[in-house]
Amino acid sequence: MSQDSATATEAVRKLSGRRRREVVAVLLFSGGPIFESSIPLSVFGIDRQDAGVPRYRLLVCSGEEGPLRTTGGLELTAPYGLEAISRAGTVVVPAWRSITSPPPVEALDALRRAHEEGARIVGLCTGAFVLAAAGLLDGRPATTHWMYAPTLAKRYPSVHVDPRELFVDDGDVLTSAGTAAGIDLCLHIVRSDHGTEAAGALARRLVVPPRRSGGQERYLDRSLPEEIGSDPLAEVVAWALEHLHEQFDVETLAARAYMSRRTFDRRFRSLTGSAPLQWLITQRVLQAQRLLETSDYSVDEVAGRCGFRSPVALRGHFRRQLGSSPAAYRAAYRARRPQGGGPEPVAPVTEQVVPAQGSPANRRTAAAAPPAGQSAAAPAALDAGRAEHGRQGSDAYPAGRPALPGQRSAP
Numbered sequence: 001m002s003q004d005s006a007t008a009t010e011a012v013r014k015l016s017g018r019r020r021r022e023v024v025a026v027l028l029f030s031g032g033p034i035f036e037s038s039i040p041l042s043v044f045g046i047d048r049q050d051a052g053v054p055r056y057r058l059l060v061c062s063g064e065e066g067p068l069r070t071t072g073g074l075e076l077t078a079p080y081g082l083e084a085i086s087r088a089g090t091v092v093v094p095a096w097r098s099i100t101s102p103p104p105v106e107a108l109d110a111l112r113r114a115h116e117e118g119a120r121i122v123g124l125c126t127g128a129f130v131l132a133a134a135g136l137l138d139g140r141p142a143t144t145h146w147m148y149a150p151t152l153a154k155r156y157p158s159v160h161v162d163p164r165e166l167f168v169d170d171g172d173v174l175t176s177a178g179t180a181a182g183i184d185l186c187l188h189i190v191r192s193d194h195g196t197e198a199a200g201a202l203a204r205r206l207v208v209p210p211r212r213s214g215g216q217e218r219y220l221d222r223s224l225p226e227e228i229g230s231d232p233l234a235e236v237v238a239w240a241l242e243h244l245h246e247q248f249d250v251e252t253l254a255a256r257a258y259m260s261r262r263t264f265d266r267r268f269r270s271l272t273g274s275a276p277l278q279w280l281i282t283q284r285v286l287q288a289q290r291l292l293e294t295s296d297y298s299v300d301e302v303a304g305r306c307g308f309r310s311p312v313a314l315r316g317h318f319r320r321q322l323g324s325s326p327a328a329y330r331a332a333y334r335a336r337r338p339q340g341g342g343p344e345p346v347a348p349v350t351e352q353v354v355p356a357q358g359s360p361a362n363r364r365t366a367a368a369a370p371p372a373g374q375s376a377a378a379p380a381a382l383d384a385g386r387a388e389h390g391r392q393g394s395d396a397y398p399a400g401r402p403a404l405p406g407q408r409s410a411p
Contacts, residue, residue: 015089016117021193025059025088025114027107027130028078031097034071036125036182040092043186043202052201054194059084063107082110090120090189093127094182099148108134121173122189124182128175132156136173143168145178150282166212184212233257233268240280244287244307250276285321288314292330299326 015021024044028037045058062068062078069075085091091114096103111134115121123131128144129152131137137159144152149163162168167176167185169192176185187210191199196210203210236257240248253276254264268276287306291297297305303314318326 014118016119019087019089019114019117019119020057021089021120022055023057023059023088024090024092025061025080025085026092026094027061027063027082027085027111028068028076028094029063029097029103029107030066030068030070032068032070033095034074036095036127036179037070039124039179039182040094040122040186042206043183043190044090044092048202048205051205053190053198053205059088061085064104082106085110085114085119086117088114088119090122092122092124092186093130095125095179096127096129099126099129099151103130103133111136115172118172120189122185123173123175124185125176125178128152129155131173131175132159137175140170140173141168142170142173142175143177144175147178150278154278183208187211241283244284245305247307247309250280253280281317282321284308285314285317288318288326289322289329292326293333302326 026040044056047055049055059080060078061080061082061084066077067075068078091111111121115136121131121136125145126148128142132152137156139158141160141162143162143165146163149161152159153161166181167174167188169188174185176182187199187203190202200210236253239256240253251261254261257264265276284306288302291302291305300311303311308314315325322329
C-alpha cells in the first residue's frame, strides 16, 4: 500500500510470508445487505486488465454456517470458509447485519489473526462494528454510516469515531461510511496499491467519480434515518428538528407519538440505534455547532436558540461531544477558515448533522485544513480543546500531506 508518508508505511505491520497483498478475502454473513456485499466483489473480483486495472485474486468467505440469506430472501453459498482468510493480504467486511447483534466469535478470531500477520483489514459501512468487536479499532480513528456513528462511539468508547468522513485510512485498518462510500474506499485501496491511473480506469468502468469531494455532511443535513422514513415516528423526528429552538423533552416527543415514555424509548432505539434523549442532546449540540460557525450570536444566545435551559448546560454537553468549549470551538473554527474566503453567511439553521463522537482528547486528526465549504468541526474542536487545557497529545497526527476531500488517512 503506497503512502506519501514514511510514518504511515512504518505503521503497517509486516505481511506474513503466506499472505499475498493481491489476494482479497471478502467475509460474508447471513443477513447482510446484498448491495454493500457486492461492492468489493465487483471491484476486486472482475478481471479488468484490458482496461489497465491490475488483477486481484478474490476469495469469498463465509463467516458462519450457510446458506447465507441476504436482501430479498436470496440465499448465497460462499466457496470458501474462514480458513481461506489465512492467505489474504486484504480482508474486507461489508455491512454487518445488525448493530445490536454480536459477530461470531470464530470470525472475530480470524480477523485478529489476519491483522496480527500484517493483513489490511477493511470495514464497509456497519462492517466497522465487526472490526470494533474484534478490538481492531481500539485507539484508532474510524467512521461508519452517519446514522450509526453515535451507537458505535457509545458501545466502543476507545474508538475515535468521525461520522463526517466518507472513509478513514489508518494504515492497516480502514473503514467507510454507508453504501456508496464503500466504492470510494475500494477505489482508494486500488489507488494506494497501483496508482491514480489504475483507480481512474476502474472508476470509468464503474461509471463513478474517481474521487468524491466533501464528506457525509451533505447527506446528514438533508436526510432522516432510512429506517424511520416511512415510520410514524418520522413525523415526530421532523417536528423535533424544526423546533430545536424550543425547550421540550423526550416526554413531549412521546406524547406527540401517542406513546408512553417507555414504549417510545424502545421504539425509537429499535429504529435508530440511539436512545431518544441522547439523540435530542446531540441535535441541540449540532445546532449550536452550526450557529457558532455561521453567526455572531453570543454563547448565551446560542444556548437559548438551541433549546438548552442554560449556557452551562450547553457548555457541558458541547465539551462532552466535541472536546472543546463553545467559545474555543468558534475561535478555532474561524482561525482555520481559508484565507480570502470572505465572511461566512449568517442563516437560520434547521437541518442537523451527527457530530464527531468518541474520546476527543485522544483522537488523531489530519493536519491540513479541509477544503472550502467543508466543515472543520472535528479537527478544530480537538485543537481548541487541547490548547485550552494545555495538553498537546503525543498521539496527534503530525503535519503531513493534506487529506483527500472526504477522506482521512494515516499520515
